[in-house]
Amino acid sequence: MSASGARLTSARRAGLLLAGALLGAGLTPVAALADGPGYGGTANALTVAWNPGSEQRGVAVYAVGFRSGSPVGVRVGGEAERNVTADPSGAIDMVLTAATAATATAVAGGTVVLVSGHTPAGELRTLVGVVPPEAAGIGVAQLVPWTAAMTGLGSAVLWFRRRCARAAAWQLRRYRHLARHRA
Known part of the structure; x- marks a missing residue:
């Protein structure tokens, strides 16, 4: 050759x-650009994910766009609504564990998470998310x-x-x- x-x-x-x-x-x-089909402009305002920390096994809920210091209602599944105060930037950051949830199914995959509160302009803002399935490897x-x-x-x-x-x-x-x- x-x-x-x-x-x-x-x-x-x-x-x-x-x-x-x-x-x-x-x-x-x-990665998908939005959380799912049919979501509008608030698809990135609510994040529901499994907590990566090893000390607390649970679901982390992050939400943005609320009035700073205002009460924000968080409802997980069929539980009663609990009020959380938004931080100075208008965000919610909380971890739902088996100890904080009233029922054992509250932190299972497929459970609906509803976050509602007022925006800085005074309008009612409601964000809906779903707990994703837990990673299996x-x-x-x-x-x-x-x-x-x-x-x-x-x-x-x-x-x-x-x-x-x-x-x-x-x-x-x-x-x-x-x-x-x-x-």
């Missing part, structure tokens, strides 16, 4: 590698970036090894001394 044929083959491989990387990047799942979305990184690293190692193999072989031939035999 000639040198130009080897370059063409490596160019084909590089093109296929680039096409595979672009295809993988295009098929990688991305490593998912495919968490493995995709690691797979892409390992594929890229492996490709770089193979490319570097092939690139340097010719130079290393030339160096060995250059300094090779014929064996001397005694008769």
Whole structure:
């Protein structure tokens, strides 16, 4: 095989590698821009997520857009509404645990969270969210970036090894001394 044929083959491989990387990047799942279909301009005003802290297992509720220092009603599932005071920036930050909830099903996945209070302009603001299902381990979305990184690293190692193999072989031939035999 000639040198130009080897370059063409490596160019084909590089093109296929680039096409595979672009295809993988295009098929990688991305985060949704809104919390779900049909949500309007307040889709990012209420966040209901499982508390990442290990000391308290529960659901964290974050809500913004309320009058600072005003009482805000929070209702979880079928429980009675509890009043929480908004902080100076008009946000609500609370953690619902099994100890703070009246029923055991209050912090289960699929439970509706309703937050209502007044905006700085005095209008009534009602935000509705749902407790997401609890994470059950490593998912495919968490493995995709690691797979892409390992594929890229492996490709770089193979490319570097092939690139340097010719130079290393030339160096060995250059300094090779014929064996001397005694008769």
